Amino acid sequence: MKVLILAGGSGTRLWPLSRKNYPKQFLRLTGDKSLLQQTVERLIGFIPPGDIIIMTNNEYKFHVLSDLKELFNTQYSSLSAPGSLIPAHIILEPASRNTAPAIALGAKYCLEKLGCDRNEVLFISPSDHVIPDVEQFREHVKRAEAVAGKGYIVTFGIKPTRPETGYGYIKISKLPVVSSKQSGIVNEDYFNAEKFTEKPDMETAKKYIVDGSYYWNSGMFAFSIGTMINEFKKHVPEIYGMLEKSYDEIVDAFNQMPEISIDYSVMERSDRVVTLPMDIYWNDIGSWDSLYDLLVKDSDGNIRSGDAITIDTIGTMIIGGKRLIATVGLEDSLIIETDDAILIAKKGQAQKVKEIVENLSMSNRREASEHLTTYRPWGSYTVLEEGNRYKIKRVVVNPRERLSLQLHHHRSEHWVVIRGTAKVTIGKIEKLVHENESAYIPKSTLHRLENPGKVPLEIIEVQNGEYVGEDDIMRFDDVYGREEKKIKVEKKPEKLSKPDKPKISGKLKKSGKPKKLPKLSKPKKPKKSKKKTK
Numbered sequence: 001m002k003v004l005i006l007a008g009g010s011g012t013r014l015w016p017l018s019r020k021n022y023p024k025q026f027l028r029l030t031g032d033k034s035l036l037q038q039t040v041e042r043l044i045g046f047i048p049p050g051d052i053i054i055m056t057n058n059e060y061k062f063h064v065l066s067d068l069k070e071l072f073n074t075q076y077s078s079l080s081a082p083g084s085l086i087p088a089h090i091i092l093e094p095a096s097r098n099t100a101p102a103i104a105l106g107a108k109y110c111l112e113k114l115g116c117d118r119n120e121v122l123f124i125s126p127s128d129h130v131i132p133d134v135e136q137f138r139e140h141v142k143r144a145e146a147v148a149g150k151g152y153i154v155t156f157g158i159k160p161t162r163p164e165t166g167y168g169y170i171k172i173s174k175l176p177v178v179s180s181k182q183s184g185i186v187n188e189d190y191f192n193a194e195k196f197t198e199k200p201d202m203e204t205a206k207k208y209i210v211d212g213s214y215y216w217n218s219g220m221f222a223f224s225i226g227t228m229i230n231e232f233k234k235h236v237p238e239i240y241g242m243l244e245k246s247y248d249e250i251v252d253a254f255n256q257m258p259e260i261s262i263d264y265s266v267m268e269r270s271d272r273v274v275t276l277p278m279d280i281y282w283n284d285i286g287s288w289d290s291l292y293d294l295l296v297k298d299s300d301g302n303i304r305s306g307d308a309i310t311i312d313t314i315g316t317m318i319i320g321g322k323r324l325i326a327t328v329g330l331e332d333s334l335i336i337e338t339d340d341a342i343l344i345a346k347k348g349q350a351q352k353v354k355e356i357v358e359n360l361s362m363s364n365r366r367e368a369s370e371h372l373t374t375y376r377p378w379g380s381y382t383v384l385e386e387g388n389r390y391k392i393k394r395v396v397v398n399p400r401e402r403l404s405l406q407l408h409h410h411r412s413e414h415w416v417v418i419r420g421t422a423k424v425t426i427g428k429i430e431k432l433v434h435e436n437e438s439a440y441i442p443k444s445t446l447h448r449l450e451n452p453g454k455v456p457l458e459i460i461e462v463q464n465g466e467y468v469g470e471d472d473i474m475r476f477d478d479v480y481g482r483e484e485k486k487i488k489v490e491k492k493p494e495k496l497s498k499p500d501k502p503k504i505s506g507k508l509k510k511s512g513k514p515k516k517l518p519k520l521s522k523p524k525k526p527k528k529s530k531k532k533t534k
Contacts, residue, residue, distance in 0.1 A: 001145050001222075002120060003047050004106040007036055007056040007064055007127035008093050012357040013166070013287050013350070016341035017319070020369035025128040026063045029291060035128040036064065037071045040088070042131060046138050049087035054127070055106055057093050062377035062480070064090055089114075094254035100265040101257035104232060104239050105250060107225045112247040118226030121148045124262075126219045130283045130294060140278055141222070147178055147190055147274065148222040153231070155193055155267065157215030157275045158282045163205035166286045166351050168217035168263070171195035172275045190274040196263050215277055217263070219284070227272060235269045236260065287350040288334045288343075292317045306337070315347065339372045339382075377480045378403055379456070391468040395449070397422075397457040402450035404478035411465030411472060413441040415449070420457035423450040446476065 011024040018024040025036045033041070036054075043052055049072070056064045068086045091109055093102055103124060110116040123141060131137045144154040157170045176189035196217065200208065208214035233240040238258050242250050258265075267273050283294050295303045295317070302310055306320025308327075315332040318325050321339055334350060336343040343353065360368035373382040378401035385392040397403070397420075405425065415422070416438040424433050425448040426441055433439050441447045443465060451457035 001047065001051065001123055002110050002114065002116060003043055003052045003123045003125060004103065005036075005039055005043075005052065005054045005125050005127050006099065006102060007054050008060065008096065008102070009126075009128065011128070011286075012354050014285065014291070015353050015357050016336060016338045016343055016367065019367075019371055021059070021374060022063070022371055023060070023128075024285065026060075026067065029285060030130055030294065033071070034067050035130070035285070036067050039125060039127050039129065040068070040071060042134050042137060043125070045134065046142065050089075053089040053091060053106055053109060055091050055093055055102055057096065061090065061092055063375060065377070066375070094251050097254065097257045097259045099262040100232075100236060100239060100260045101242075101254065103228070103262055104243055104257070105247075105254070107228060108243055108247050108250055110225060116225060118224065118229065119149065120225050121145045121222055122225055122228070123222045124220060126284065128285065129218070130285060131280065133280050136280050140276060140280075144222045144276055147276075148224055148227070150178075151224065151227050151272060152178065152190070153223040153227060153267070153270060153273045154190065154221055155273060155275045156218045156220040157193075157277050158218050159277060159279045160209055160214065160216050163202060163209050164216070165199055165202055165205055166290065167284070168199060168219075169197045169205075169208055169214045170217050170275050171197070171211075171214050172277065174213065177274055190276055193267065193273040193275045196268045198263075215275065216282070218278075218282060221262075221267075223272075228266070231266045231270045231272065236265045239265070288317065288336065288345065288353070289347055289350040292334070292347065317347075341367050376403075377401070379451075381461075384460075386468070389464060389466060389468070391463040393461045393463070395459050395461050397449060397451040397459075399451055399454050399456060402479065403448055404475040404480075405446060405448045406473050406475045407444055407446050408465070408472045409444055409474075410467035411463045412443045413447075414462040414464075415439045415441070416460045416462075418458050418460055420451065420455060421453055422457055422459060423452045424448070425450075448477075 007025050009023060009025065010020045011018050012020075014024050014027070017027055017029075025039075026034050028034050030038075040052065040054075054064055054068075065086070068088060068090075072086055072088075089109070091106070093105065107122060110120060110122060111118070123145070140156065144156070148154050155170060157172065160167075160169075171194045173192035173194055175191075177192045178190035197204075197208075197214075229240065229243060232243065236258065242253065242257060245253070283290055285291050285294065292303060297303055300310070300313065301315040302313060303317040303319075304310065305318065307324045308318040308320050309324070310316065310318070310326075310330075311328045313327045313330040316327065316330050316335070317333075318327065318335045319337065320335075321337045323337060325335060325337060327333075327335070332347040334343065334345045334347055343356075345353065357368050373380055379395070379397040381393045381395045383391060383393055402423075415424070415433070417433050417435050419435060421435070422433045422439075424431050424439050425446070426439065427445055427447075431439070449459070
C-alpha cells in the first residue's frame with residue numbers, strides 16, 4: 001500500500017494563526033510537532049517511509065521539506081525520495097485544481113515513477129487532522145486495505161459526537177454491503193455510502209445526530225489505483241483522458257484539468273463506494289471551536305496559552321503571543337493574539353472567521369495572507385517596524401544556508417550581526433562579519449548573506465529607500481531554484497578564517513564572517529510579497 005498525503009491547502013478558518021503563507025498543516029497546535037509531522041508519524045509506524053508521498057505546491061515545498069527534515073533528522077537535497085536523504089516522496093502540484101486532479105496525479109506518480117501496478121492500494125490522507133488513538137487508526141487502515149483490494153473505494157466515516165456545521169457528512173445504508181464474513185475481517189462491516197452532504201446548517205446537523213446513520217466525512221479513503229482509474233473513466237472522462245498521458249505530460253498540462261473535488265466527481269456518483277464507520281476520536285481542527293474541544297481545560301473550563309490572567313472567566317480559550325492578556329467576566333469566548341492581529345469571538349461563531357479573511361482580502365490587507373514572520377528555505381525573517389522609506393527586520397539564517405545573490409533597485413541595506421558570524425558578499429568582495437559588527441549594502445549592488453557556521457545566524461536589517469517592498473529584488477544565483485536570471489560575478493574572496501564558534505541563542509544558529517564590508521545587518525523576516533523575497 002502507498003499513502004498520498006495532501007498538504008497543499010491554505011486554510012483560513014484558524015486565522016490569525018493560520019494564513020495563506022503559513023497554513024494550518026504547519027502549525028504546532030497540540031504539541032511540539034506540526035500537524036503534518038503528526039500525520040506522517042501516524043503512518044510510519046506501519047507504512048515504510050519510502051511508500052509515503054506528500055503532495056504540496058511550490059509555495060509550501062520548503063515548509064514540507066523543513067518539517068520532514070526535522071522529523072527524520074536528515075538533510076534534504078531534492079524534492080523526492082530518489083536522490084534525496086528524506087525517506088519519503090514529495091511531489092508538487094503544478095496548480096490548485098482541487099482534490100480529484102491531485103489524486104489522479106498522485107496515482108499516475110505511483111504507476112510511472114514508483115513502478116506500482118494497478119492493483120496497488122492507495123490510501124489518501126489530509127495533512128492537518130488529529131487522531132490521538134494511533135494504534136486503532138492503524139488497524140482500521142490495514143483492514144480497509146483488504147477491502148479496497150477487492151475493488152471498493154473505502155471512505156472512513158467518523159461517528160459524530162455533536163452537531164457540527166463545519167464538517168461534511170456521509171449517510172450510510174442500514175445494512176452492510178460488505179460484512180465481516182465477506183471481508184474476512186472480524187467485527188468490521190462496510191456500508192453503502194448513500195449520500196454525501198457538505199457542511200449542513202445547525203438544524204440539519206442536529207437531525208443527522210438523531211438519525212444515527214450519518215457520519216462525519218473524514219476526508220480519508222482507500223482504493224486500488226485501477227479501481228479509481230476506472231471510476232475516472234466513467235464519471236470524469238476529462239481526468240481519465242489526462243491519465244493516458246505520461247506523468248510529465250500531465251504536469252505540463254495540469255491547468256487543463258477540471259477543477260473538481262473527489263467527493264463530487266467520484267464519491268457521490270460511484271457504486272463502488274463503501275463506508276467504514278470508525279468510533280474513534282478525530283478532529284480536523286477546522287475552527288477555533290474544534291481546537292477548544294480538543295485541548296485540556298482548567299476547572300473553569302478555560303484554556304490558557306501564553307501570558308494570561310483570568311478573573312470571573314469561564315469556558316474561554318486564550319492563545320496569546322508576546323503580550324499579556326487579562327480578562328474579567330468573560331464567558332464562552334475565544335481570544336487569539338498574534339504579533340499583528342487579535343481575534344475576539346464568541347464560541348459557536350468561529351466558522352465566521354473565514355468572512356473576516358475575505359473582508360481583509362477584499363481590502364488588500366497584508367494580514368489576510370501574511371504573518372510578520374515569514375519562513376524561507378534558508379531560515380526566516382520578522383518585520384519589526386515599517387514606515388515611510390524604511391523597514392526593520394530580524395533575519396535568521398540556518399546553519400550552512402545562504403540567501404540568493406541579489407540586488408535591489410530602490411533601497412540600500414544595513415546589516416548588524418547580533419548572533420553568530422555572517423559571510424557576506426558585496427559586489428566583488430567577500431568578508432566575514434562577526435557579532436556586533438555591521439555591513440552596508442548600497443542600492444543596486446549585488447550582495448549575498450550566508451551562514452557558514454553550525455549554529456543559526458541572527459542579524460538586524462535596516463532598509464532605506466523610496467520603495468521597500470519585497471518585490472524589489474533581482475536574483476542572479478539561488479541554490480533553491482528561485483533565480484530569475486544568472487550572471488557570472490567575479491569575486492575576490494579574502495582568506496576566510498575559520499568561523500568563530502558562535503553561541504546559540506534561542507533557536508537561532510550563527511555563522512562565519514568575511515572581510516571588506518562596511519556595516520552589515522542581516523535582513524529580517526519580511527512580510528510575504530507578491531514576488532520573491534530573501
